[in-house]
Amino acid sequence: MKAIIVDDEQPSIDMLKILLEEDGRVEVTGTYRKPAEALAMLDKLKPDVVFLDIQMPLMNGLELAELMLDAHDELEIIFVTAYDHYALDAFQASAIDYLLKPIAEAGLDRAISRLFKRKRTVVPNPASLQPHVYIHCLGRLEVTVRESAHVPALRTTKAQELLAYLYLKRDKEVSKWEIIEDIWPECSKEQAHSHLHTTVYQVRKLLKQQGIHAALSFRNAHYRLNAAGLASDLALFSRAFDKEIRITAANAPYYEQCLDLYQGDLFGVWSYAWSLPAREKLREQYASLTKQLCRFYLQSEDYSPAMLRMQGLIAVQPLDEEAYELLLQLDWKRNDRTAFVAHYRQLEQVLHTELGLVPNETTRRLYEEWFAAADEER
Known part of the structure; x- marks a missing residue:
């Protein structure tokens, strides 16, 4: 149909x-x-x-x-x-x-x-149905297909790593020497070539079994993964940043859905050295989008979803002082003195314990203004 x-x-x-x-x-x-x-x-x-x-x-x-x-x-x-x-x-x-x-x-x-x-x-x-491969990248690394749950077709962790590597660089040509240096740096030249050819075979076999033919090509000592037929939470999340983000009442649900896709760091526990720059970029994008959405909710006086988002961000980035400032602003808007003091004390403690620092001037001023305003009301 x-x-x-x-x-x-x-x-x-x-x-x-x-x-x-x-x-x-x-x-x-x-x-x-x-x-x-x-x-x-x-x-x-x-x-x-x-x-x-x-x-x-x-x-x-x-x-x-x-x-x-x-x-x-x-x-x-x-x-x-x-x-x-x-x-x-x-x-x-x-x-x-x-x-x-x-x-x-x-x-x-x-x-x-x-x-x-x-x-x-x-x-x-x-x-x-036409076979379809989905690669879960955010918070874990897992390959699924429509017909079944987890696919045990990738027999080794290196095959899994190579598929993740090529997918991160999808639709781009990557030198075999670059692949070897990133994935088999400890091996001799002969061993690395043997491992690469065996692992490429496993990846190609998986794609072919799922009806995705000629997806992994090789030309002039370069590999290229054609991402057609492959889908992922990473691709969906990344599309939110293809252009400038301007959150409105109409598109806020879409950005909420994008944030829900981010279930954790890129590839989860598989913290490959070659993935660390991309992992950090995605984490920063997640934090930035969360804060933008929170500011939109603040302006709209819709505090409950903003609180949930900021608490979630602080749980994964406990040293993000800007996130705490937004959380304090939410406490102020909701006139919740108990939560305001608790969150400020929490920030003080984590900064002192982890970095030996105190909250910055902006945050301290916000704290002082709260009590100044409370004294005036009395």
């Missing part, structure tokens, strides 16, 4: 496309950010279903749905939006279902099951 996605925000398109690819019952044949382009392609693509964002600047999704249904009355519509108050309008527009961002797997499964029931089409057997 074929589908197209229409949404004015590319990150939302990317996220939904990955979720649909993981599910496997629906093939995405087109994605569009402009409603007019999607409408013009209906005759050519003949999709069975359209996943359609409701709130778009060029044309309201409800209006676009009417135009699409007028042209193709057998087309099914599944609305996707960040606002639950559109639900009634969505069903009045003959939508088969309504998904609220960030999209939950259970909701998507329900919508697709309804789609097949409406079309009176047999749901394909998972064993007959």
Whole structure:
């Protein structure tokens, strides 16, 4: 069954496309950010279903749905939006279902099951689906495929490491000498070449078994991993930083979903030396996005999700004083004197114990202003 996605925000398109690819019952044949382009392609693509964002600047999704249904009355519509108050309008527009961002797997499964029931089409057997490999990178390193859970096809830890290495450098040519230096630095030249060829064979075998042919190429002493057919939490998380981040009420759920993808450091306990720069960059991106989202919630006076995010950040970065400053601001806004004092004391203790330092001037001033304001109220 074929589908197209229409949404004015590319990150939302990317996220939904990955979720649909993981599910496997629906093939995405087109994605569009402009409603007019999607409408013009209906005759050519003949999709069975359209996943359609409701709130778009060029044309309201409800209006676009009417135009699409007028042209193709057998087309099914599944609305996707960040606002639950559109639900009634969505069903009045003959939508088969309504998904609220960030999209939950259970909701998507329900919508697709309804789609097949409406079309009176047999749901394909998972064993007959096009194979699909997913690499979990954030917080752990694990390869999964649609047909099963963890795949024990990579027989050695070095094969696992090579796949992680090449995926991190996906779609780029990497010299075999660079690979050897990073993964087998302790081996002789002859041993390293033998290990490399054996390990490349294992990786190629896994990809071939999963229907991803010619994914790992070799030319002029360079390897290149074609990432088509491979998906990962790392790719989804990284897309959030492809352009400048400007958080709004409409896209905040998307950035929440991106933060949820970050389950820990890159590759988890597998702290390969060659991955450390990327690991540190991702950690900084996670911290930066968390703080930006917190500032947005502060301005919106939506304190509960901000508190959860900042407490989560401090749990993984206990020396991040900027995170503590934001947490103190949240305590101030919520007028929670007990939490304010406790968090300041916690910062004092961790800085003294780990670094032999005291809180910076900005943080100390915030602490003093709190008590000055409290004295004035008395």
